[in-house]
Structures are given as C-alpha cells and as structure tokens.
Amino acid sequence: MSTTTPSKLEKILAAGHFAVTSECGPPRSCDQSIVDEKARLVGPYVDVINVTDNQTAVVRMCSLASCIRIKQLGFEPVLQMTTRDRNRIGLQSDLLGAGAFGINNVLCLTGDHQRFGDHPTAANVFDLDSTQLIQTVKRMRDEGKLLGGQEMAEGVRPQLFIGAAENPFADPFEIRVLRLAKKVAAGAQFIQTQCIYNMEKFKLWMQQIVDRGLNEKVSILAGITPMKSVGMAKYMKAKVPGMDVPDEIIKRLQGVPKDKVAAEGVTMAVEQIQELKECPGVRGFHIMAIEWEVMVPEIVERAGLSPRPEVS
Amino acid sequence: MIMAKPKPIEEIINEIKGFDKILVAGCNGCVAVCEAGGLKEVEILASALRMYFGNQHKNMQIDEVSLTRQCDKEYLAEIKDRIGSYDAVVSIACGAGVQFMTEMYNTKRIYPGVNTCFIGVTEEKGVWTERCQACGECILARTGGICPIARCSKRILNGPCGGSSNGKCEIDKDVPCGWQLIYERLKELGELKRFEEPVSPKDWATSRDGGPRKLVKEDSQI
Numbered sequence: 001m002s003t004t005t006p007s008k009l010e011k012i013l014a015a016g017h018f019a020v021t022s023e024c025g026p027p028r029s030c031d032q033s034i035v036d037e038k039a040r041l042v043g044p045y046v047d048v049i050n051v052t053d054n055q056t057a058v059v060r061m062c063s064l065a066s067c068i069r070i071k072q073l074g075f076e077p078v079l080q081m082t083t084r085d086r087n088r089i090g091l092q093s094d095l096l097g098a099g100a101f102g103i104n105n106v107l108c109l110t111g112d113h114q115r116f117g118d119h120p121t122a123a124n125v126f127d128l129d130s131t132q133l134i135q136t137v138k139r140m141r142d143e144g145k146l147l148g149g150q151e152m153a154e155g156v157r158p159q160l161f162i163g164a165a166e167n168p169f170a171d172p173f174e175i176r177v178l179r180l181a182k183k184v185a186a187g188a189q190f191i192q193t194q195c196i197y198n199m200e201k202f203k204l205w206m207q208q209i210v211d212r213g214l215n216e217k218v219s220i221l222a223g224i225t226p227m228k229s230v231g232m233a234k235y236m237k238a239k240v241p242g243m244d245v246p247d248e249i250i251k252r253l254q255g256v257p258k259d260k261v262a263a264e265g266v267t268m269a270v271e272q273i274q275e276l277k278e279c280p281g282v283r284g285f286h287i288m289a290i291e292w293e294v295m296v297p298e299i300v301e302r303a304g305l306s307p308r309p310e311v312s
Numbered sequence: 313m314i315m316a317k318p319k320p321i322e323e324i325i326n327e328i329k330g331f332d333k334i335l336v337a338g339c340n341g342c343v344a345v346c347e348a349g350g351l352k353e354v355e356i357l358a359s360a361l362r363m364y365f366g367n368q369h370k371n372m373q374i375d376e377v378s379l380t381r382q383c384d385k386e387y388l389a390e391i392k393d394r395i396g397s398y399d400a401v402v403s404i405a406c407g408a409g410v411q412f413m414t415e416m417y418n419t420k421r422i423y424p425g426v427n428t429c430f431i432g433v434t435e436e437k438g439v440w441t442e443r444c445q446a447c448g449e450c451i452l453a454r455t456g457g458i459c460p461i462a463r464c465s466k467r468i469l470n471g472p473c474g475g476s477s478n479g480k481c482e483i484d485k486d487v488p489c490g491w492q493l494i495y496e497r498l499k500e501l502g503e504l505k506r507f508e509e510p511v512s513p514k515d516w517a518t519s520r521d522g523g524p525r526k527l528v529k530e531d532s533q534i
Contacts, residue, residue, distance in 0.1 A: 084466070088513060110466055110468055110473050110474075111466075112475070112482070113465050113466060113475070113482060113483050115483045116482075124466070126466045126467050126468060127513070127516065128513050129466070129468035129469055129470050129471070129473075130468075130470070130473075131469075131470035131510050131511075132469070132470065132510075132511075132512065132513045135510065135512065135513070136513070147513060165474065166474070167474030170472065170473075170474045170475065170476050170477060171472075171476050171477055171478055171479060171489075171492065172472075172476075172479070172492055172495060172496075175472070175495055175507070178504075178507060178508055179470070179472075181508065182470055182508060182509075182510050183510075185508075185509075185510055186470075186510045194474060241474070241475035241477060241482035242474045242475050242476070242477055242482065
C-alpha cells in the first residue's frame with residue numbers, strides 16, 4: 001500500500017502491522033518537563049503519541065508546542081485539534097506551523113463543550129466542525145489550497161496523515177457508521193475510537209464498518225483505557241458524555257481485593273486487546289491511560305505488541 | 313419572536329435609585345407574548361418599585377406606559393410630549409427597543425429592565441425555547457426543518473457529535489440533541505441521503521460575524 005505522507009503511523013499501517021498509539025495530556029502550567037517525562041515513558045512502546053488539545057475544555061499547554069517538543073525528543077506526535085477554540089484562520093495557521101516543524105499526523109475533533117471545563121463562561125467558536133476540519137487539512141495537503149483559495153506551492157504544504165475520532169457508543173447508534181462514512185468521505189485516513197468497555201456493541205459497530213467496506217478506506221484503532229479504580233469506572237459510567245461502561249466491568253473490579261483493583265484493570269485492558277486483535281477491521285490500538293501513562297509499557301508488552309516494528 | 317426575561321429588580325433599583333421621576337415603558341410586541349415586557353409586566357414592575365421606594369421613605373414618582381412597539385419610530389413618538397418630565401426611563405422592551413428609544417430621546421437615560429435572550433417559540437404556557445440564531449442564510453430546507461445552528465450546542469453542520477446520549481445533548485440531560493432530531497426527521501422524510509453528504513464550511517459573513525447587519529428593500533423606501 002502506498003503512503004501519502006512521511007507519517008510513521010501511516011507507514012506502520014501500510015506495512016500491515018497493528019499500530020499502537022497513546023496519548024499525553026500537557027500540564028496546566030509551563031512545566032515542559034511533564035510532557036518530556038510522559039513522552040519518554042510511553043514513546044519507546046508506541047508508534048506515535050497523541051497530544052490532547054485542552055481536553056475537556058480545561059486550559060493546558062498548547063498541543064502544537066507540546067508536539068514540537070515531543071518531536072525534538074525523537075518521538076512522533078499526533079497533533080490533536082479541536083474546533084472549539086479557534087476559527088478557520090487560527091486552525092489553518094496552526095496547521096501551517098505544524099507542517100513547518102515536521103508534524104505529520106493530525107487528529108481532527110470538534111471538542112467537548114466548554115461547560116465541562118475550567119472556563120465555563122468562555123465563548124465558543126465552532127466556525128468549523130470536525131468533518132470540515134478534515135476537509136480543510138485534506139485541501140491544504142492535496143490541493144495546496146487554503147479555505148480562502150490562496151495557493152501553496154508543492155513542497156511547502158503541510159504533510160499530515162489525517163485522523164478523526166468516533167464514538168461507537170454515542171446515540172443514535174444506527175448513525176454512528178453513517179457519520180464515520182462521512183468523515184472518511186471528507187478525507188479521514190485513521191480513526192481512534194472512544195474508550196471501549198462494551199465489547200459486544202463495539203463488535204456490532206465494527207461489523208457494520210466491514211459490511212460497508214469502510215475498513216478498506218480507513219484504519220480503525222480501538223480505544224483502550226485501563227480502569228484504575230472502582231471509583232473511576234463509576235465516574236466514567238455516570239459522568240463522562242458518550243461513555244458506555246457495562247455493569248459487569250464494575251462488578252469485576254469490585255470482585256478483587258482493593259489493592260488488586262488497578263492490576264485487574266490492566267489485565268482487563270490486555271485481555272481486551274487480545275480479543276480485539278481477532279476482530280475483523282481493527283488495525284491497531286489507541287491506549288489512553290489517563291494520568292496513568294506509567295502502565296502503557298506493561299500493557300503493550302503483555303498484549304504482545306512490543307517491540308514496535310521499524311519502518312522507513 | 314424575541315424572548316426576554318425580567319432583570320432582577322435589585323439591578324434596576326440600583327440604576328434608578330438616584331432619580332425622582334421614572335417612566336416604566338413596556339412594549340406590546342414580542343416581549344408581551346413571553347410575559348416579560350408587556351402592559352401587565354409594566355404594572356407589576358412599577359408596583360414593585362413603588363413598594364420598594366415607599367419602604368425606603370423615598371419620594372419617587374413612577375409612571376407607566378405601554379407602547380405598541382419600541383422598534384418603530386411612530387410608536388416611540390407617542391411619548392414625545394411627556395418624556396421630558398422624567399429623569400429616566402426603564403424600558404422593558406428587547407435590547408433593540410431600548411436602543412431605539414435611546415437614539416430617539418438621546419438626552420434621557422434609558423435603562424433596560426429585561427435581559428433579551430433569543431428568537432424562539434412558546435412551547436407551552438410559560439415555556440419558551442430557542443429556534444433561530446438569525447444567521448442570515450437559512451439551511452432548514454437541507455436539515456428537515458430543524459436548525460443545527462440554533463439547536464446543536466456546538467452549532468455543528470455534520471452532527472451529531474460524540475456527546476449525544478439517549479437523544480440528549482452532552483451539556484444537559486434536559487436539552488434534546490438537535491442532530492438526533494434532524495436525523496429522525498430526515499429518516500421520516502426519506503431524505504437520509506442529505507445526512508450522509510459532508511456539509512462544507514458555512515459562510516458566517518451573513519451572521520453577526522459580518523458586523524452589524526442592515527436590510528434595505530428599495531421598493532419600500534419612499
């Protein structure tokens with residue numbers, strides 16, 4: 001399979017390997033050492049590291065600056081971009097900046113509503129939505145054109161492998177695949193899913209993707225988040241928008257001694273990966289160990305995904 | 313129509329407490345329908361203010377008027393002869409009415425008595441909800457008659473987002489997901505094809521992003 005960009009993630013997928021990605025949430029300060037630590041911790045065990053963009057509408061160090069830092073450390077970042085905080089002028093400007101620093105992956109998101117964050121009185125932007133951001137990146141990369149029509153010569157266009165997120169568990173369920181198809185039509189090349197806990201529902205979603213042949217056009221990376229505690233599982237079930245945590249997950253965590261819950265959470269994540277390796281259409285794993293990046297190496301190793309393949 | 317809700321009375325008192333003669337001016341247009349600024353609300357606000365200042369032993373004259381509309385000069389002119397005798401006016405029209413009265417009587421202080429909220433409908437007695445953001449380029453023909461700009465919290469044109477759950481928006485369990493409504497409607501109409509096509513970025517220049525707006529209908533001009 002030929003590649004469209006210098007992205008390592010794209011090469012890994014093109015070579016037929018399962019891709020492994022993880023993410024790093026920047027700090028709520030200028031403390032660059034936190035990004036460095038997280039990147040050094042997970043970097044050797046994954047192909048690329050996503051850097052979140054003010055996730056849950058909480059102000060953090062910007063994704064682009066953190067991506068540049070990760071690149072300087074020798075790892076490959078995925079620039080997450082939401083359309084909540086910047087209009088098409090700001091977004092395209094940052095995409096040009098990313099291209100200039102050799103960032104080769106972008107994840108196009110709409111973003112959580114600011115009501116959930118630390119600045120609920122902020123105005124939101126939403127000049128574009130995630131699908132339109134995908135269209136914008138594709139146009140900049142493939143046609144060398146900004147949305148306003150301005151042209152860029154070949155060689156000075158952003159070379160970005162385009163990703164999007166999808167939540168197989170949001171409602172209405174029957175349109176999740178249609179919406180994915182829309183993102184693929186707009187130009188999405190890889191998809192990182194919401195954290196999966198309801199395996200049955202995920203497989204049903206995956207089956208629909210395969211039935212429509214969408215898995216031939218886009219690489220689906222299954223979202224895996226280890227549960228650290230019973231409290232976390234209950235919180236995710238009750239409070240996190242669009243999250244589907246079946247009661248069996250909570251029961252299983254409750255069934256082990258308190259000091260073994262975290263280890264059980266990791267084991268469950270490993271088992272999920274093993275199971276999903278057999279699921280038709282799954283091309284890799286996006287391991288989001290939320291504020292628990294230290295567990296990523298163990299999960300990757302136990303799931304038989306280490307060492308990561310070399311590609312050039 | 314334009315929906316408004318009364319300001320907390322403390323806020324109004326704070327603005328007018330230094331004066332002696334106040335006119336409370338209502339509007340019998342939109343704000344009367346949403347029970348915020350019509351004849352009845354003028355009476356209620358004026359009575360409450362009289363009671364407050366009476367309790368404070370302050371000699372304050374508070375008079376009442378209710379205009380047909382405050383967004384037309386001919387109706388604003390109805391108070392031309394009497395406005396001179398007041399120190400200030402509390403207008404309980406929408407923000408447009410308050411401003412137009414200020415423009416017409418620019419030597420007077422005109423204070424808003426309501427918070428203007430949105431363009432909406434009377435869903436049931438005492439309940440009003442938003443339907444339109446006046447973006448200046450209507451797309452309802454393509455979205456089954458349900459507006460994603462007014463009804464989706466993120467005004468996205470390729471929805472729903474990942475936060476839609478049980479038909480409700482991620483911001484509040486009481487807010488319907490606009491895109492779920494659009495999807496259901498398009499399905500009913502047999503127009504799901506429209507849903508599957510990516511919608512390109514919108515031209516917001518006709519919205520407030522293009523600056524203060526103006527409409528001119530030449531054949532109506534004298």
